[in-house]
Amino acid sequence: MVKKMKAKKSKKQLLAEAKLEHEKFLKKLGYTGKLKGKSVNEIPNYKTESKVPNTSDTIGIGNKLPRSVYTGDEIMGIATTHKSNMVPIRKDNKQAAIDVANMRR
Numbered sequence: 001m002v003k004k005m006k007a008k009k010s011k012k013q014l015l016a017e018a019k020l021e022h023e024k025f026l027k028k029l030g031y032t033g034k035l036k037g038k039s040v041n042e043i044p045n046y047k048t049e050s051k052v053p054n055t056s057d058t059i060g061i062g063n064k065l066p067r068s069v070y071t072g073d074e075i076m077g078i079a080t081t082h083k084s085n086m087v088p089i090r091k092d093n094k095q096a097a098i099d100v101a102n103m104r105r
Helices: 011-029 094-101
Strands: 075-081 085-090
Touching: 075 094, 085 094
Parallel strands: none
Antiparallel strands: 075 085
16 A cells, blocks of 8 residues: 655745735734824824913012001000010000019919
């Protein structure tokens, strides 16, 4: 009995068959190959238009309140009691000045 031997395939034939199988697989998945060399994603626009002026390069003091200045003649003076507590002494209440001098409340 004589056995028939199969002819060995060359590398070129094996690569061609693999390429055909791969193309069939891609066709089965829905790949058409029309976008060769083109990007699928769009490049976003990174240009900015500043509508608000930049203020980071300036230093300000914010909303400064006007300084409070006493302009009347109602207060005789300011007394300091224990623990550096500042107490205003009015002209119409002389007893408050005496109490502060005696350290009373």
